[in-house]
Structures are given as structure tokens and as C-alpha cells.
Amino acid sequence: MNINLLKLDFKNIRDFRELTIPLFKEKDVNTPFHISLIQMPNGTGKTTAINLLRSIVCGEILEKEIVLSYQPTRYKCDEGYFGVLLIIDRDLYSLGMHFDYRNGVMKYETSRPKEVGGGKSFSYDLPPYIRNVMTKNFTRLFVFDGEFSENILDNKKTEAETSIKFLYFLDRLELLKIKADTLLENKRKSTKDTKVHTQQGLTKLETEEKKLKQTLVDLNKQLKKFKEESVSTSQEIEDLEKKNDELLSENETIQAEFIEFTTKISSLENDIRNGTNIILNILRTPSQFSLKMNDKLKNLSENMSKLKLPRSVSSEFFKELSDEDECICGRPILNDSIKKKILEKAEQYLAADHITTTNCIKGSIRNMDDYKELSNLRDNLYSYINEKQQLIQAKDLLKLRLDEKDQEKAEKIKQEIIRLSSNLVDLNLYIQSLETKNSAFQEEFSLNEYENINLCQKKLIEKRKRLDEASDTVNFSNGVSLFKKMMDNIISSSIDKIKEDLISKSNTRISQLMGNKDVVLEKIEGCIYVDGKKGVSQGQSLAVAYAFLSTLFEDSPHKVPFIVDSPVGSLDLKVRREVSDLIPKLFAQLIVFIISSERNGFVEGIGKYEDVQFLTIYKDERETGSIAFHTDKKFFMQFHSENEEVQV
Amino acid sequence: MTFRLSNQAKSYFKNIFGKGSDDKLDILWDEYYICLMIGFSEVKIGDEASADSEITKTFPQAYKDQRYEIMASLIASEIDRRGISKVKDIENLMLSILDHNSSTELSSEGHRLMNRYVAGGFEIIKENIREVNELHMFLIKYYDILINVTNE
Numbered sequence: 029m030n031i032n033l034l035k036l037d038f039k040n041i042r043d044f045r046e047l048t049i050p051l052f053k054e055k056d057v058n059t060p061f062h063i064s065l066i067q068m069p070n071g072t073g074k075t076t077a078i079n080l081l082r083s084i085v086c087g088e089i090l091e092k093e094i095v096l097s098y099q100p101t102r103y104k105c106d107e108g109y110f111g112v113l114l115i116i117d118r119d120l121y122s123l124g125m126h127f128d129y130r131n132g133v134m135k136y137e138t139s140r141p142k143e144v145g146g147g148k149s150f151s152y153d154l155p156p157y158i159r160n161v162m163t164k165n166f167t168r169l170f171v172f173d174g175e176f177s178e179n180i181l182d183n184k185k186t187e188a189e190t191s192i193k194f195l196y197f198l199d200r201l202e203l204l205k206i207k208a209d210t211l212l213e214n215k216r217k218s219t220k221d222t223k224v225h226t227q228q229g230l231t232k233l234e235t236e237e238k239k240l241k242q243t244l245v246d247l248n249k250q251l252k253k254f255k256e257e258s259v260s261t262s263q264e265i266e267d268l269e270k271k272n273d274e275l276l277s278e279n280e281t282i283q284a285e286f287i288e289f290t291t292k293i294s295s296l297e298n299d300i301r302n303g304t305n306i307i308l309n310i311l312r313t314p315s316q317f318s319l320k321m322n323d324k325l326k327n328l329s330e331n332m333s334k335l336k337l338p339r340s341v342s343s344e345f346f347k348e349l350s351d352e353d354e355c356i357c358g359r360p361i362l363n364d365s366i367k368k369k370i371l372e373k374a375e376q377y378l379a380a381d382h383i384t385t386t387n388c389i390k391g392s393i394r395n396m397d398d399y400k401e402l403s404n405l406r407d408n409l410y411s412y413i414n415e416k417q418q419l420i421q422a423k424d425l426l427k428l429r430l431d432e433k434d435q436e437k438a439e440k441i442k443q444e445i446i447r448l449s450s451n452l453v454d455l456n457l458y459i460q461s462l463e464t465k466n467s468a469f470q471e472e473f474s475l476n477e478y479e480n481i482n483l484c485q486k487k488l489i490e491k492r493k494r495l496d497e498a499s500d501t502v503n504f505s506n507g508v509s510l511f512k513k514m515m516d517n518i519i520s521s522s523i524d525k526i527k528e529d530l531i532s533k534s535n536t537r538i539s540q541l542m543g544n545k546d547v548v549l550e551k552i553e554g555c556i557y558v559d560g561k562k563g564v565s566q567g568q569s570l571a572v573a574y575a576f577l578s579t580l581f582e583d584s585p586h587k588v589p590f591i592v593d594s595p596v597g598s599l600d601l602k603v604r605r606e607v608s609d610l611i612p613k614l615f616a617q618l619i620v621f622i623i624s625s626e627r628n629g630f631v632e633g634i635g636k637y638e639d640v641q642f643l644t645i646y647k648d649e650r651e652t653g654s655i656a657f658h659t660d661k662k663f664f665m666q667f668h669s670e671n672e673e674v675q676v
Numbered sequence: 677m678t679f680r681l682s683n684q685a686k687s688y689f690k691n692i693f694g695k696g697s698d699d700k701l702d703i704l705w706d707e708y709y710i711c712l713m714i715g716f717s718e719v720k721i722g723d724e725a726s727a728d729s730e731i732t733k734t735f736p737q738a739y740k741d742q743r744y745e746i747m748a749s750l751i752a753s754e755i756d757r758r759g760i761s762k763v764k765d766i767e768n769l770m771l772s773i774l775d776h777n778s779s780t781e782l783s784s785e786g787h788r789l790m791n792r793y794v795a796g797g798f799e800i801i802k803e804n805i806r807e808v809n810e811l812h813m814f815l816i817k818y819y820d821i822l823i824n825v826t827n828e
Contacts, residue, residue, distance in 0.1 A: 301699055304812045307819070308706075312738075314745040317713045318822050321749065324716075328752040335763045381776030389751065392744035406819045409812060467728075468684040 029161060030587040032060045032115045032617050033081075040108035041080070041098050041127075042073050043647055047655045051619065051641075058115055060589070062639035063618045065631065067664055069646050072655075074621045078593045080110045082171040084123050086162045087152030092132035099129040106130050111137075116158060123152070161586060165194045169577070170588040177595075179555070180573045186554035188576065192526055193519075195584050201515045208508045215504050230502045233495045240477065240488045247481045251462045258455045265448050272441045275427070275434055282426045289423040296416040303409035307402060315396040322399035329393040527552045534579045538572060542610075549576060565603055570596075571610045578614030589617035594626060601629040608633025624668050631665070677778060677787045680727035681708050685798045692811040699811050704731045705739060708794055710818065712746075715797030716753040717822070722795025724788060734779050747774070747782065750790060 034052045038044035051060045068074045076098070083090060098108055108127035113120065124137040138154060140147035154162070168176060169191055179187040193199045276286045310316050315325050350370040354360055361367060427438040461473060465482045469475075477487040534549045547568045550559040558564050558572045581588065595611065596604045608630040612618055622630065634640060642664035648654040658664065681704065686693075689707045694700035701707060708731060715721065735743045754769055755761070775783035782790070804821040808814045 300812050304699065304815055307815050308811075311713070312709065313742055314713060314716075314749045318717055321713065321717050324752040324756070325745070325748055328748055328755065331755075331761075331766070335766065382771065382774055385747075385774050385776050385781045386770055389744045389748045393748045396745070402819060403823075406816060410816055413812060413816075466683050466687045468682075468687050 029158065029585065030117055031589065033112060033589045033591070033619065034058070034060055034115055034120075035111075035113035036077065036081070037109065037111040037113075037124075038073075038077075039110075040100055040105045041110055042076050042100060043102065044073060044655055045100070045103070047645070047657065049643065049645070049657075051617075058120070060115075060617050061641045062616070063612055063620065063634060063637060064641050064643065065634060065664070066619065066621050067624060067627070067642070067644045067667060068621060070623055072646055074593055074623075078171060078173060078591070078621065080125070081112070081591060082164075082167050084110065084112055084125055085171065086164050086167045087136060087154070087159065088164060090125075090134050095127055095132050095134050096129060098127055116154075121154060123154070163194070165190070165199070169195060170581070170590055172577075172590065172592040173594075177570060177573050180576065181555055181558070181569055183553075183555050183557070188552050188556045189523070189554050191577075191580060192523060192530070192552070195580050195586075196522070196526055198519050198522060201519050205512045205515050208511050212505055212508045215501055227502060230495075230498050233491070233498055237488070237491045237495050240484060240491055243478055244481065244484045244488060247462055247479075247484055251459065251481065254455050254459045254462070258452060258459060261448050261452045261455060265445055265452065268441050268445050268448070272427075272438060272445075275430070275438055275441070276423075279430055279434065282429050286423065286426055289419050289426070293416055293419050293423070296412050296419070299412045300409065300416065303405060303412060307405050307409065310400075310402060310405075315393065316399060319399045319401075322396075325393045325396060329390065329396075332390050333394075529583075530576065530579055533583070534572070534576050537575050537579055537614075542568075542571070542606075547572060552576075565606075568603075568606065570603070571606055574607070574611055574614055581615075587616060589619055590615035591619040591621075593621045594623070595620055596622075596626055596630045604629030605633045609636075612637050627665070677780070677782070677784045678730045678733050679705070679708055679787065679794075680791045681711070681729055681731050681794060682726045682798065683729050684726070685711060685794075686729060688798075688802060689808060691809050692814055701811065703736055703738060705736045709739065711794040711797035711801060712790065713749070713797065714800050714822070715793030715795075716749045718796070718800060719753050719756050720796035720800060721757070721789070721792040722797075722799055724792050724795070726795050727791040743780070747786075750786065750793070753793065754789065 034050075034057070036049040036051070038047040038049075040046075049066065051064050053059050053061060066074075068077075080098075082088075098110075099105070100108075106129050108129065109124060110127075111122060111124035113122050115121075120141045122137075122139045122141060124139075125134050126137060127134045135150060136152040138149050138152060152159070176187065179185040180191075193202070273286075273290070277283055279286075315322050349355065350361070350367045352361060361370070427435060430438060460469070461475060461479060462481055464470060464475075464480065470480060470483060475483060477484040531549050531552065535545075538547060538549065539545045547558060547560040547564055549572055550557040556573060556576050558569045560568065564572075577590075590611075592611075596607055604626075611620075612634060620634075641659065642661040644656075644658040644660075644664045644667045646656050646667070648656040658667075685707060686704070689701065692700055693704070693707065694702075735746075739746070750773065751766075751769065754773070755766065758765075758769070760766060760769065773783055773786040773789065774781060775786070780787070800821065801818070805814065805817045
């Protein structure tokens with residue numbers, strides 16, 4: 029990215045009522061001067077210009093206090109403007125800051141003069157690839173002030189190292205670390221139900237899950253065992269009953285009666301089954317369910333006929349009528365309110381399909397049979413059940429007529445059947461407790477996950493979900509730690525290599541510029557350290573600082589103008605000459621704000637270069653807010669402000 | 677829109693329910709119907725929330741022929757419960773209970789009411805028949821409470 033600054037515009041900013049500072053050549057408005065020397069007496073607005081430039085380039089939103097600080101104090105006005113014209117990779121961009129002094133707010137305006145209609149938008153709207161680069165910290169590297177150059181050389185500051193991070197985007201890696209921490213925090217918040225974020229907590233959850241898994245296996249084994257026992261117990265009971273029957277059927281004295289009882293019982297069981305099904309089938313018809321129900325339905329049928337339900341008029345009739353111009357009575361349907369009334373009526377009537385259903389209901393009860401009493405069927409069924417019970421008892425009494433030995437056997441069989449039946453009831457209860465999914469049963473028997481398979485499965489699913497979430501969070505946390513460690517390694521190894529390279533290139537540049545190797549950039553540890561064989565002058569240090577910065581930008585993919593306020597400050601004449609001789613060689617566009625007292629020594633050095641413009645800007649005291657502007661070199665060199673002391 | 681029965685009712689009937697068995701109830705709708713008709717007969721509705729288990733979305737094949745009589749029983753019971761007799765009120769009742777677009781021709785309100793009558797009917801049954809082991813004995817006791825409550 030190659031950026032040049034072509035113009036600055038001020039309107040109602042501090043003491044500038046209206047001022048344009050052109051930085052381009054008359055012959056080619058898209059090409060800036062290599063060097064623009066802007067001479068402004070103290071208090072004219074140099075610092076204001078530098079601060080505004082630094083803000084506008086990175087799109088900084090200014091706070092109310094700062095906005096109001098730009099309001100002119102010597103005359104009344106409510107609005108102000110500061111704008112720059114930039115050329116970025118051959119495209120022109122106009123950026124403007126509009127100040128609303130009444131409300132203490134400002135807003136941006138961006139336009140691209142090359143585009144049709146100016147491509148104007150009322151925001152800071154440079155293309156994303158430029159916006160991403162133009163951070164506040166990056167801007168500080170090329171919109172430069174004396175304080176920053178001092179900080180680069182100050183061993184209590186870390187400006188030099190920080191600059192490397194900004195320019196080579198290593199600060200973005202620091203931001204990635206913060207982003208990773210934010211993601212981890214969000215992850216923890218999203219799984220707050222789990223509340224397990226440590227390896228220890230995770231291990232505890234894993235143990236619990238393992239225990240539940242084993243419980244589920246054990247419960248299933250138990251279920252299988254109980255079911256097998258239930259089957260074998262049932263079989264044993266059946267075998268014993270057969271044995272009992274055999275004992276009775278093989279005895280000659282009671283054989284005939286036994287067969288008779290067995291046959292009758294079997295026949296009664298059939299009767300019971302048939303009787304049950306007959307009653308059930310009759311009850312399945314609502315009109316035959318009970319006399320009361322039959323009466324109710326008859327009543328409904330009569331009412332429907334009496335009330336002429338369903339009514340023959342359907343809601344469709346009113347809907348169609350509302351579309352007609354004339355009512356069935358011949359009156360015209362003139363307006364929407366009449367139509368609305370008719371449609372309201374439609375809602376009170378059944379739709380045609382509703383009527384069909386209602387007619388089916390009506391039809392189903394219109395010709396229904398009278399209620400037939402079920403009591404005979406009920407009494408018959410009851411007598412079959414009683415008779416069967418009596419026969420079972422009689423069959424049981426047959427064994428009393430067996431001889432003593434067989435009676436003993438029969439009694440033993442009976443006792444065994446009682447014992448096994450009791451076992452079978454218990455077994456079936458265990459089975460039911462183990463496999464029931466019925467929540468009412470589970471509650472009734474206070475079953476838990478260690479007693480019921482369904483509850484155990486549910487608990488296991490729940491535990492697995494928590495475990496998945498927890499392990500996900502813990503793994504994520506480990507990943508974040510690893511990622512941050514990697515970032516630190518990358519930053520650290522990158523910055524070491526960059527420093528090594530910068531020191532080497534800066535020293536080559538310094539020796540070329542100064543024509544000797546007397547002064548070198550020794551190291552970069554927070555700030556830059558300068559070393560010299562014959563000692564290091566202030567000017568030499570400053571020149572090394574500029575060489576360091578120009579080397580930084582040289583290897584950077586971004587070429588920017590170097591804008592500097594008071595580059596030589598209170599340096600002596602010799603140093604000023606050194607600096608003025610060097611700086612122009614370092615940057616493609618150099619914009620220097622100076623005061624008349626800094627001219628001496630510095631301008632002479634710069635004057636050797638071609639492609640330099642000399643601008644003098646000062647307050648015209650004849651009119652409030654008026655600014656005088658000169659482009660003449662002679663005027664520049666002779667201008668002297670009364671407010672500035674000659675320091676050299 | 678579904679026919680729903682409480683888990684408690686399903687548990688209550690478990691000994692007399694068994695698919696393909698001669699002497700047991702064959703489908704869950706039998707249990708639903710047994711409760712529903714006592715509810716209709718006694719105009720007793722129960723708590724909708726207790727019907728926590730869905731059994732079917734449509735009338736089962738075995739009850740297809742009786743579905744209009746069942747709907748008629750619902751309308752008749754609601755007329756009783758609401759104490760209405762005017763044509764307009766009965767028509768409004770039908771509008772709220774019936775829905776010709778539904779597969780059962782009952783609206784969601786119709787289903788909701790059916791499920792509430794089932795819950796009400798089940799309360800009557802379990803109050804009068806504590807334990808259910810055999811279908812034939814259950815039917816005798818069921819018929820007896822039907823006669824008793826009908827005579828009350």
C-alpha cells in the first residue's frame with residue numbers, strides 16, 4: 029500500500045476560519061512535493077494539525093471534550109471541518125471530519141472523487157484492507173512528533189520495540205491471544221450447567237460415568253437372570269400341577285370324577301371368555317353402554333331434529349352473498365360496512381364441511397337401537413366364574429380320597445407350588461422394578477438409577493452429555509493454552525529475527541548516509557541503543573532514530589508519508605545540518621512543520637534538495653480568524669514571528 | 677392433536693392388557709374408551725395435565741364405525757355439562773369441538789375435552805375398583821359401578 033497526502037483543509041478549526049494547505053505540484057495535482065516545509069509560528073495550530081491528521085487517517089471517533097476543543101474562541105460558529113485528500117495506490121480518497129460544536133459530536137465523510145457521483149458515504153469508509161492497517165498505533169509511526177522520537181531513544185520506554193510489533197502486525201498475534209481467551213470464556217459460560225472446567229472435575233465425572241456404565245451392565249445381567257428364573261419357576265409350577273393331576277388321574281377310585289371336573293372347568297373357561305367378549309363388544313357401542321347414555325343420545329337426536337340442526341344455511345352462503353351487489357331481499361349491498369356485517373354473520377354458521385360431519389353424527393344416533401339390558405349377560409358370566417371356582421375346590425378335595433402315601437405326595441406338591449408361586453410373584457416384581465419405564469411405578473416404589481434400567485440409562489445419557497461438555501471445555505482450555513504458548517513463541521522468535529535484520533540494515537543505511545561507521549545502532553531492547561567510537565552527539569542519535577524508522581518502513585509493504593513536527597527542536601546548528609541532510613533521503617514524502625527559529629541550519633540542508641515547497645502560514649491580525657498564506661521561498665526565509673525567541 | 681391417557685391409568689390396566697391374548701384388552705384405545713364412557717356417562721372431567729402419554733392420533737380401526745356415536749356422546753355430555761339448549765349455543769359448541777380438516781374430524785378443543793373425560797372416568801374407576809387382575813372380574817365390577825352410578 030502506497031499512501032501520499034495531497035491536501036489539508038481547515039474550516040472553523042481553532043484560529044483557522046478557512047485554510048487549504050496544498051501538498052501537490054501545480055503541474056501534476058496527483059503528485060506531492062518530495063518535501064513540504066510548513067512554517068507556522070507557535071500558537072498558529074501546528075499541534076492541532078498534527079493531532080487532527082493522526083485522528084483522521086485512522087478514523088478515530090473523538091470525544092465531546094476534544095471536539096469542543098477545536099471550536100474557535102475568537103469568533104462564534106457552530107460547525108467546523110477538517111479534511112484531507114489522499115492518494116492511495118493511485119486512487120484518490122477524500123476524508124472529512126465534520127464538527128458539530130453545538131452538540132459536541134463529529135462525524136466522518138468519505139468520498140472517492142474518481143467514482144461516479146463522488147462515491148460519498150457519511151462514515152469513515154476507506155477500503156477494508158486500508159482500514160485494517162490504519163490503526164491508531166500504526167498512524168503514530170508516521171505522523172510523528174518530537175516526543176515520539178525521544179521515546180524511541182529513551183531506555184525507560186519501549187516505543188521502538190512496540191513499533192516493530194505494530195508495523196509487522198505482531199500485535200495482531202497478541203490480539204489473537206485475547207480473542208482465544210474470550211472464546212474460552214464464552215465456552216465456559218455456554219456450558220455453565222456442567223460447572224466442570226478442570227482436569228480434576230473431568231476425572232470425577234469420568235469415574236461417575238464409569239460407575240453408571242457398570243451399574244447398567246449389572247442391572248441387565250440381573251434382569252436376564254430373573255427372567256430365566258421366572259421362566260424356569262413357571263415351568264416347575266406347571267410340571268408340579270401336571271404331576272398333581274397325574275396323581276389324581278391315575279387313581280382308579282377318583283379317576284372318573286377327576287376327568288369330569290377337568291372337562292367342566294375347561295368348558296367353563298370357554299364360557300367365561302365368550303361371555304367377556306360379548307359384554308365387551310356391546311359396551312364398545314356408546315348407545316348400548318348404559319341406559320343413561322342411550323337416553324342422552326336419544327335426547328340429542330330429538331333436539332337436533334327439533335332445532336333443525338345443522339341449519340341448512342352455511343357460512344358459505346353469507347360469504348357468497350357479501351360478494352353480490354344485491355341482497356336476496358332486493359336491497360343493494362352498497363358499502364363495505366354492509367359487507368362486513370354479512371361476513372360477521374358467516375362466522376356464526378357452520379361451514380359446509382362442518383355440516384357434513386354434523387349430519388353424520390346426527391345420522392349415527394337417529395336410528396340407533398334401544399338399550400338392551402346387560403344384566404343377564406353379567407349374571408351368567410358371574411355364575412360361570414363361581415361355578416369354575418367351586419369345581420377347582422372340588423377337584424382339590426379329590427386328593428383327600430387318595431391313600432395316605434399319595435396324599436402326602438399331593439400335599440408336598442401343593443406346598444411346593446405355593447412356595448414357587450410366591451417366588452414367582454417376587455421375581456416378577458423384581459423384573460418389573462428393573463425394566464419398567466412407567467414413571468408412576470418408579471415413583472411408587474422410589475426406584476433410583478441403581479435399581480431401574482430405564483432410570484440408569486437416562487442418568488447415563490445425562491452424565492455423558494455433561495462429560496462431553498466438560499471434556500470439550502477442558503480440551504478447549506488446553507488448546508487455548510497451547511495456542512497462546514505458540515503465539516508467544518512466534519512473536520518472540522519473529523521479533524528477534526526482525527530486530528537482527530533491522531539493526532543490520534539500519535547500520536548499512538547509517539554508514540552510507542554519514543559516510544563512516546563511527547555511529548551504529550547497537551541493539552533494540554524496548555528502545556534503540558546507539559553507540560559511537562568517538563561518542564554520540566544528540567543529532568547523531570536522532571539521525572539513527574530516523575534511519576531506524578525509515579528502515580522499518582522500507583521493509584514494510586506499506587509506504588507512507590513522514591509527517592513530523594519540530595524535527596530538530598533545540599538541537600545545535602551542526603546537528604540540525606546533519607539531520608536535514610539525512611531525513612529527505614529516508615522518505616518519499618516528507619511534511620515538516622517548523623517554526624522560524626528552527627529554520628537556521630535545518631532549512632539550509634533541506635534547501636539542497638529539489639522538489640521542495642516552502643509554505644508560510646500565520647495569523648493575519650487585521651481580521652479575526654483570517655490566516656495569511658505564502659508559498660514564496662524568499663518570504664519563508666525572511667519570515668520572523670515576534671512570539672518566537674531565536675534559540676540558536 | 678392426540679388421544680392421551682395417563683401413565684397411571686396404563687399402569688393400572690397392565691394386568692388385563694395384552695396384545696393377541698384372548699382374555700385381555702387388545703389395544704390401548706380399549707382402556708381409553710373404558711374410562712371415556714364412564715366420564716361421559718357421569719359428565720365428569722379430570723385434569724388435562726394428568727394425560728401424560730400419547731396413545732394414538734386417530735380413531736383405531738376397531739372403533740371407526742362408532743366414531744360418530746362417540747362424537748355425539750361428547751356433544752351430549754358437553755350440552756349437559758354446560759347446561760345449554762339454544763340452537764346458537766349448540767352450534768357454537770359444535771364449531772369449537774369439530775374440525776372437518778382434522779383426520780379425526782375433532783378440533784384440538786374436541787381432543788382436549790375427550791382426554792379430560794378420560795381422566796375424569798379413570799378417577800371413578802380407580803375409586804371403585806382397587807385391583808385389576810382378570811378381565812372378566814374387572815368387567816363385572818365395571819358393570820356394577822356403571823349400574824350404581826347410573827342409578828344414583
